[in-house]
Amino acid sequence: MKTTKGPESAVTASPVPRRLVPPPQPRASKNRGKARKRITIILFLLPGVILFSLLVLAPILLAMYSSVFKWNGFGLLPTNFVGLDNFTRLLDNEIFLGDLRRGALLIVLSLVVQLPLALAIALLLNQKMRLRALYRLLFFAPYVLSEVIAAVLFSMLLSPERGLANEVLGFLGLGTSSFLSEPETVMFSLFIVITWKYFGFYVILYLAGRQSIPKELTEAAQIDGCGPWHVFRYVTLPLLGPTIRITIFLSVIGTIQLFDLVYVLTGGGPVHASETLGVTMYDIGFNRFQVGYASAISVVMFLLSLVFAIGYQRFVLKRDLDGATTTMGGGRR
Amino acid sequence: MSVHARERRNTPARIARPIALHTIVIVIGVFVLVPIVYGILGGFKDNPQLANNPIGLPAPWVPENYTNVLASSDFWRQVFNSSLIALSTALVTVAVSALAAFVFARFAFRGRELLFTIFAAGLMFPFAVAILPLFIILRFFGLLNNPLGVILPQAAFGLALTIIILRSFFRSIPHEVEEAAILDGCSPFGFFWRILLPMARPALATVSVLAVVNSWNNFFLPLVVFNDKVWWTLPVGVQQFSGQYSADTAKILAYVVLAMIPALAFYAVAERQLIGGLTAGATKG
Numbered sequence: 001m002k003t004t005k006g007p008e009s010a011v012t013a014s015p016v017p018r019r020l021v022p023p024p025q026p027r028a029s030k031n032r033g034k035a036r037k038r039i040t041i042i043l044f045l046l047p048g049v050i051l052f053s054l055l056v057l058a059p060i061l062l063a064m065y066s067s068v069f070k071w072n073g074f075g076l077l078p079t080n081f082v083g084l085d086n087f088t089r090l091l092d093n094e095i096f097l098g099d100l101r102r103g104a105l106l107i108v109l110s111l112v113v114q115l116p117l118a119l120a121i122a123l124l125l126n127q128k129m130r131l132r133a134l135y136r137l138l139f140f141a142p143y144v145l146s147e148v149i150a151a152v153l154f155s156m157l158l159s160p161e162r163g164l165a166n167e168v169l170g171f172l173g174l175g176t177s178s179f180l181s182e183p184e185t186v187m188f189s190l191f192i193v194i195t196w197k198y199f200g201f202y203v204i205l206y207l208a209g210r211q212s213i214p215k216e217l218t219e220a221a222q223i224d225g226c227g228p229w230h231v232f233r234y235v236t237l238p239l240l241g242p243t244i245r246i247t248i249f250l251s252v253i254g255t256i257q258l259f260d261l262v263y264v265l266t267g268g269g270p271v272h273a274s275e276t277l278g279v280t281m282y283d284i285g286f287n288r289f290q291v292g293y294a295s296a297i298s299v300v301m302f303l304l305s306l307v308f309a310i311g312y313q314r315f316v317l318k319r320d321l322d323g324a325t326t327t328m329g330g331g332r333r
Numbered sequence: 334m335s336v337h338a339r340e341r342r343n344t345p346a347r348i349a350r351p352i353a354l355h356t357i358v359i360v361i362g363v364f365v366l367v368p369i370v371y372g373i374l375g376g377f378k379d380n381p382q383l384a385n386n387p388i389g390l391p392a393p394w395v396p397e398n399y400t401n402v403l404a405s406s407d408f409w410r411q412v413f414n415s416s417l418i419a420l421s422t423a424l425v426t427v428a429v430s431a432l433a434a435f436v437f438a439r440f441a442f443r444g445r446e447l448l449f450t451i452f453a454a455g456l457m458f459p460f461a462v463a464i465l466p467l468f469i470i471l472r473f474f475g476l477l478n479n480p481l482g483v484i485l486p487q488a489a490f491g492l493a494l495t496i497i498i499l500r501s502f503f504r505s506i507p508h509e510v511e512e513a514a515i516l517d518g519c520s521p522f523g524f525f526w527r528i529l530l531p532m533a534r535p536a537l538a539t540v541s542v543l544a545v546v547n548s549w550n551n552f553f554l555p556l557v558v559f560n561d562k563v564w565w566t567l568p569v570g571v572q573q574f575s576g577q578y579s580a581d582t583a584k585i586l587a588y589v590v591l592a593m594i595p596a597l598a599f600y601a602v603a604e605r606q607l608i609g610g611l612t613a614g615a616t617k618g
Contacts, residue, residue, distance in 0.1 A: 036521075037440065037521070038442075040436070040440070040521045040522070041436050041440050041442055044432040044433060044435060044436045044525075045432070045433050045436050045448070047428075047429045047432060047433075048429045048430065048432065048433035048452070048492055048496070049433075049448075051425075051429055051485065051488060051489045051492065052451075052452060052455065052489055052492055054470070054489070055467065055470070055485060055486045055489035055490070056455050056458055056463065056489045056490060056492075057451075058466070058470060059463035059464075059466035059467040059470060060458060060462065060463055060466070062466035062469065062470065063462065063463065063465065063466045066466065073465075073469060076469065076470075076473050121357075121358070121361060124354055124357060124358060125358070127354065129351065129354060129355065129358075130355075135358050135362060137604065138362055138365055138366065139361065139362070139365055140600075140608070141365065141369075141597065141600065142365060144546065144550075144596050144597065144599075144600040144607070145550070145593055145596055145597070146549070146550035146551075146552060146567070146568045146571075146596070147550065147552060147568075148550075148552050148568040148569075148571050148572050149568070149571060149589055149592060149593055149596075150368075152571055152572070152575045152585060152589050153368045153369070153371075153372050153586075153589055154368060155575070156371075156372070156375070156582055156585065156586060157367075157368050157371055159582070163387070164367070164371050164387045164388065167387045167388055168388070171388075196364065196365065196368065200365070201611070204608055204611065204612065205611070205612060205615055208608075208612040208616075242616075243616075246615050246616065247615075250615065253457070253459070256459075257459040257460075257461040257462065259461050259553055260552040260553060260568075264552075264572050264575075277461075278461040278553075281461070281464075281465065282464075285465045286465075286468075286557060291465060291469070294465055295465060295466065298461075298462050298463070298464075298465055298466075301459075301461060301462050302458070302462045305457050305458075305459070305462070306457060309457045
């Protein structure tokens with residue numbers, strides 16, 4: 001938080017509007033200066049452009065290209081053109097369709113349970129209380145661990161024979177559950193692990209958003225006779241709008257590309273009951289060498305993210321930039 | 334606020350509210366802590382103890398699980414690999430991004446916004462989408478089983494966020510500073526190297542920390558790039574270890590706990606930069 005405050009205060013502190021063009025120079029050196037400027041621009045951008053084109057753009061283009069071929073992945077480019085066959089095959093693939101349904105379920109659960117929970121915790125932590133800094137540190141800790149570590153820990157914790165979870169359930173007289181090995185329960189177990197891993201991240205974002213709301217606004221509402229609920233509903237919540245929209249965005253994009261956690265926790269099982277697009281793509285591409293077919297799944301993931309990102313930016317995030325934004329990044333765009 | 338507080342002093346609500354508040358926060362805290370504590374304690378038990386006594390303290394404490402891991406060269410090799418790859422990724426990402434961000438922030442040229450938008454759109458391209466073709470491209474360049482095969486793609490995918498954060502920082506440095514430097518005979522590179530970068534140290538720290546953490550936790554890419562266990566990173570090592578000893582829960586717990594320590598230690602040291610970077614990244618992404 002504090003590191004990012006530097007640039008903002010620097011912006012507001014400098015009364016002169018910043019200029020991008022260097023000041024006019026004497027005529028004689030003008031052409032030389034121009035050529036030099038061009039060389040600087042090219043040299044400075046070159047490493048980034050090369051890295052980005054070769055390792056970000058090229059893979060995405062290659063995925064699109066190979067998705068219309070039947071290809072076992074040997075060589076650099078496929079040759080056996082099959083048109084949209086891979087995509088029509090996907091529409092008949094029960095596992096793929098299941099991936100979409102399960103992704104939708106996870107998104108709904110995240111939006112209805114995880115994000116509201118994180119928001120509530122953030123608002124609690126925003127109040128003066130003892131050990132506040134410690135709680136914040138603690139809640140965020142799982143985010144720093146890799147998804148693999150979270151998955152392995154929870155697979156032990158939820159294991160039917162030795163796991164702690166069943167012991168606790170039994171102790172409370174609630175019977176036992178086979179969390180990860182039953183198709184009916186596996187998605188909810190997965191969701192619990194996702195929540196454990198990521199809700200602290202959203203708490204941090206909401207806290208940052210909440211703390212940038214000027215105190216005068218909530219105080220004014222209180223003086224005008226608002227109870228805590230009304231202050232939240234009519235002051236805090238609307239002002240948190242930009243943050244909330246961004247967390248929804250991150251949550252949806254994150255769910256579309258979910259892989260590590262599922263791959264290690266359940267491998268997509270039992271019987272594909274927890275499989276995601278990423279796991280299906282990995283299985284088809286790296287285990288069965290149907291690279292064209294797997295690329296079709298990559299393309300679907302890409303299009304889902306892209307359509308969502310563009311649509312969201314256009315219709316939801318845009319509002320934040322149009323109006324009088326009090327907080328978040330408004331001064332920097 | 335103060336008016337209300339004075340009225341409410343010593344009423345039951347004034348006492349009950351903090352208690353309720355703490356209860357909720359503590360319950361969540363327990364939810365976060367239980368898996369970690371279970372792992373730590375479990376690592377000190379043997380398997381019969383884990384089966385019969387999963388909740389309580391170990392009796393007796395069995396340190397062998399931990400000492401065995403600490404004595405294994407595989408574990409230390411993975412710590413080394415993860416560190417090497419994370420530091421190199423951070424170095425490449427930040428160096429390349431700083432150069433590009435400097436141009437985006439302080440030069441005007443045709444196509445600048447378009448190019449910047451293409452870079453920024455990189456935020457939406459997750460590894461998972463590109464992993465298969467990336468594998469084929471890396472194979473083509475002979476970068477499989479080579480740390481560069483993980484470092485370079487990670488850097489490429491990190492460019493978007495890093496450029497966005499650094500550009501906004503570079504833009505905020507007043508133009509007078511640059512004018513003064515040029516009047517004193519600084520070349521654009523001289524200004525960038527001797528003045529801009531030192532001024533941007535906090536922002537550079539933030540993006541470096543982000544790059545290190547992202548690299549440290551990356552699993553998908555090292556999983557497909559490194560067949561040879563010599564190059565496995567910690568996440569791959571943990572996953573393979575847990576597959577190999579699936580019957581030996583205590584051993585796995587010890588391995589996982591030890592694998593967590595570097596990340597948690599780094600978090601403890603660089604918490605401010607990490608959280609600053611994430612909030613900045615999220616608000617601008």
